[in-house]
Amino acid sequence: MQHILEAITSGTATAEDFAALEVPASYRAATVHQDEVDVFDGMESKEKDPRKSLHVDDVPLPDLGPGEALVAVMASAINYNTVWTSIFEPLPTFAFLQRYGRLSPLAKRHDLPYHIVGSDLSGVVLKTGLGVHTWKPGDEVVAHCLSVELEGPDGHNDTMMDPEQRIWGFETNFGGLAEIALVKSNQLMPKAAHLTWEEAASPGLVNSTAYRQLVSRNGAGMKQGDNVLIWGASGGLGGFATQYALNGGAVPVCVVSSEEKAEICRRMGAELIINRSEKDYRFWKDEQTADPKEWRRFGSDIRELTGGEDVDIVFEHPGRETFGASVYAARKGGTIVTCASTTGYLHEYDNRYLWMNLKRIIGSHFANYRESWEANRLIAKGMIHPTLSRSYPLDEVGQAAYDVHHNLHQGKVGVLCLAPEEGLGVRDEETRARHLDAINAFRGV
Numbered sequence: 334m335q336h337i338l339e340a341i342t343s344g345t346a347t348a349e350d351f352a353a354l355e356v357p358a359s360y361r362a363a364t365v366h367q368d369e370v371d372v373f374d375g376m377e378s379k380e381k382d383p384r385k386s387l388h389v390d391d392v393p394l395p396d397l398g399p400g401e402a403l404v405a406v407m408a409s410a411i412n413y414n415t416v417w418t419s420i421f422e423p424l425p426t427f428a429f430l431q432r433y434g435r436l437s438p439l440a441k442r443h444d445l446p447y448h449i450v451g452s453d454l455s456g457v458v459l460k461t462g463l464g465v466h467t468w469k470p471g472d473e474v475v476a477h478c479l480s481v482e483l484e485g486p487d488g489h490n491d492t493m494m495d496p497e498q499r500i501w502g503f504e505t506n507f508g509g510l511a512e513i514a515l516v517k518s519n520q521l522m523p524k525a526a527h528l529t530w531e532e533a534a535s536p537g538l539v540n541s542t543a544y545r546q547l548v549s550r551n552g553a554g555m556k557q558g559d560n561v562l563i564w565g566a567s568g569g570l571g572g573f574a575t576q577y578a579l580n581g582g583a584v585p586v587c588v589v590s591s592e593e594k595a596e597i598c599r600r601m602g603a604e605l606i607i608n609r610s611e612k613d614y615r616f617w618k619d620e621q622t623a624d625p626k627e628w629r630r631f632g633s634d635i636r637e638l639t640g641g642e643d644v645d646i647v648f649e650h651p652g653r654e655t656f657g658a659s660v661y662a663a664r665k666g667g668t669i670v671t672c673a674s675t676t677g678y679l680h681e682y683d684n685r686y687l688w689m690n691l692k693r694i695i696g697s698h699f700a701n702y703r704e705s706w707e708a709n710r711l712i713a714k715g716m717i718h719p720t721l722s723r724s725y726p727l728d729e730v731g732q733a734a735y736d737v738h739h740n741l742h743q744g745k746v747g748v749l750c751l752a753p754e755e756g757l758g759v760r761d762e763e764t765r766a767r768h769l770d771a772i773n774a775f776r777g778v
């Protein structure tokens with residue numbers, strides 16, 4: 334692997350040099366093992382420890398198929414989907430791999446007794462399969478995580494609607510938390526030249542998701558002046574939702590759980606911030622009984638910040654814990670847009686607040702090809718910034734996932750794969766210098 338790293342860091346290797354590089358027969362990768370899926374049986378979610386289930390193994394290089402690329406991964410990042418995979422909730426991801434494997438002989442490669450996880454990467458193209466013309470060895474890239482087949486018409490307007498839509502590195506194998514990754518070539522996008530490898534790898538999944546959920550017409554279609562309530566406003570998704578609201582002339586109302594996170598939101602430029610720990614909202618009297626009085630207290634705290642206005646959009650993902658409050662807090666005609674249920678899938682809300690006030694609930698999931706490209710373009714232009722707070726070496730991927738599982742992190746947690754240290758990969762120092770404060774907003778708080 335050293336010769337690949339040398340070619341990448343030399344700055345002088347040509348496409349021909351990269352094409353001539355020998356690709357190793359095996360590589361190191363973060364995996365979960367099929368024979369360990371029941372190790373946490375009987376435990377509470379929070380007791381399930383990703384440091385026990387995530388391994389770093391030497392794995393064989395998969396064969397390269399048509400339309401695919403092998404990428405030398407310099408850095409990756411932790412997404413919550415790797416937390417779900419590593420604690421085997423809501424179900425072990427091997428069922429996804431088996432189902433995918435039944436699709437075709439090519440897809441069968443993914444059905445293995447180990448799952449190489451990770452849905453983000455930055456790195457360099459090593460090899461491309463038949464039919465790949467746009468990308469070539471040596472290209473510096475990031476990858477979005479939408480894997481589709483597009484053989485039927487359903488996904489032709491919006492690639493997220495493809496019946497064979499999968500999240501790479503979660504519902505497919507050969508993900509990004511590894512020294513080499515296998516992707517479909519249409520997942521590839523240019524790496525932002527002003528960012529380090531670990532910064533460039535970190536926005537991918539959450540940036541695209543927040544873009545569709547909040548900005549795209551497929552999501553909430555946010556417009557100038559909208560008040561946007563953002564749960565976890567300095568977290569993985571929320572750190573981008575806050576930036577999109579500010580960038581698009583909207584007014585983010587940021588909910589966070591500590592003064593440190595409130596400070597991050599201020600650094601991004603947000604002014605209206607609710608510290609949910611200080612406020613100590615108790616939206617549930619007990620596990621089964623919601624407390625509308627607490628929804629009203631929350632609503633009046635929001636109005637106090639906005640000068641009496643309700644929010645046009647609620648950016649939802651905590652799920653059961655907050656959903657009743659979110660439906661209540663949206664203004665008449667407002668939108669609650671949800672992409673997750675971290676605290677529980679079975680939501681409860683008072684439907685009178687929804688129908689009498691003509692509110693809408695919209696489901697959103699990742700982003701289509703075009704939305705992913707647009708979200709990445711904004712990163713590359715320095716209009717949206719990575720939210721990286723710290724990085725771990727690949728060997729400590731379990732700890733990195735543990736931090737996210739226990740909400741000990743800010744923004745995004747990076748993982749160095751082939752990159753031997755942080756800070757490498759910047760090709761455009763001038764643009765970087767212009768945006769350095771924003772790029773560093775999540776560090777050292």
Ligand code: NAP
Pocket residue numbers: 412413414538539542564565566567568569570571588589590591594609650651654655672673674675676697698699700737740744
């Ligand atoms: P994250 O980095 O952990 O951020 C989530 C934030 O939510 C936390 O930082 C926390 O912020 C807040 N939060 C946690 N528990 C809460 C509670 N009980 N009440 C209110 N706020 C709470 O995770 P993420 O990357 O943003 O992902 C969040 C969820 O979205 C996960 O379930 C993930 O699987 C899902 N997701 C879905 C998609 C999709 O395409 N459908 C894409 C990305 C992520 P504070 O502590 O500051 O309040």
